[in-house]
Amino acid sequence: MSRIKYLLLITVALALVAGAGFAQEPKYEPPTQADIALDNYLFFRLRTPAAGYTVAARDTLINQRIIDIFATGEPGPVTICDIRGKPTIYVNGIKLVTVYPRDAEAAGNGICTQQLAKAWADRIEAGLRKVWPG
DSSP states (O other), X not given: XXXXXXXXXXXXXXXXXXXXXXXXXXXXXXXXXXXXXXXXXXXXXXXXXXXXXXXXXXXXXXXXXXXXXXXXXXXXXXXXXXXXXXXEEEETTEEEEEOOHHXXXXXXXXXXXXHHHHHHHHHHHHHHHHHOOO
């Protein structure tokens, strides 16, 4: 075997091995849903990105807001206000989450954003009473 053919064979073999290594790298898959929960109590489940935020980013933002709510003291009233035509849930006057049409579609059963916001608000209110350490 000539030296050039030998080097060519080694180069092709190395390229194939390197390519196989890259093919086996696990690919990052962003979460397609996030459970908003505290102390094993599920407040609600996010299933869609919204307002330019991925599911993971919404999860992070909402969890930070829950920390902010607890930092104000005992969680107070859970209210729903329309912001730009979308129901938005507040606790102690702190915005927790906006319910988007995509959230309602993902929930299924023909539920509208107002109905989903009410269901989430009810779960949030019950859950905050349950997990509040006082």
